Amino acid sequence: MISRAYFELFNEPCEYTTSLKYSHAFKGFNANIKMRTNHIEVRMSREWKGVSEDIQVGLIQLLLTKLFNKKEKRSAQETINMDLYKRFIKTLPKYTTVTKSDPTLLESFNRVNNDYFNGFLETPNLTWGEESFSKLGTYEYATDTVRMSTILAKDANLLDYVMYHELLHKKLQFYDKNGRSFHHTHAFKELEKKYKDPDAEAKLHEFLRRYKRKSFFKFW
Ligand SMILES: [Zn+2]
Structure with missing residues (x-):
């Protein structure tokens, strides 16, 4: 190094x-x-x-x-x-070595880690974020934290799909060898396609569409 x-x-x-x-x-x-x-x-x-x-x-x-x-x-x-x-x-100041792990998120992490990373990824901090349907998940490098929108709590398949996306960020980091910053590189997208449910992206869109309509009625 x-x-x-x-x-x-x-x-x-x-x-x-x-x-x-x-x-x-x-x-x-x-x-x-x-x-x-x-x-x-x-x-x-x-x-x-x-x-x-x-x-x-x-x-x-x-x-x-x-x-x-x-x-x-x-x-x-x-x-x-x-x-x-x-x-x-x-x-x-807000950095903690892995201390936050919600049980539901930890189960999702373990499934994805076993299925796609041979169990080799170290467990990051795992927390729920806001009830957001524009930001479903984030990975923060500095604190090694995956944060998930609470709306994904309702669907394990979609939770795992977004978890997989965020863990690819953890694994691949965010720049190439020339030092330029890229988040969703070609390699990233190719790996993302390996998710076991090929319809996950379409299901996610459908899920969001229905969720938004429901929350429309709920709040207005
Ligand atoms: Zn991303």
Whole structure:
């Protein structure tokens, strides 16, 4: 991970040996970097283990910038990972390592994780959002949180379909190798089509149409 961070920051291969350690010695989200002869060592708190690799790369790039600026060897440009890291840090006050998981959402997550990710995805925070039919689900990278509209509580198939979509965001992250930001890439859409119910998208539209009509009568 350090070599990747180095390469994407300085645009040249990392000629140092590297090691990355997750340490109990730090509190919160602290980290440090050291250089001894030709070896770069990065140590991060254990908390970092649960954070997306792209954000960790941003942190390492900031540490590398400090390290090499001090030595007055290099200057580096701001990378998308550094930006990700900064945004992550801004959300830290509300960041919790996975603590929120509603039972219904957890069941849905487990089904989707087993069926499409071989059970390999780590459980994100799982919460209900508002009763919205314009925003059915979101995935927030910085806090690793899937948030679902409460209207999906009524239909497990559609809940799983939207869950699958959000978990693809968790898995694929949101930019390609050239550093440009894309959420719904071609690869994303191809994977999304693998959902077991090929009519899920049509059913979702029908469900929303009926739901809106019902709520129309309910509220007016
Ligand atoms: Zn999406």
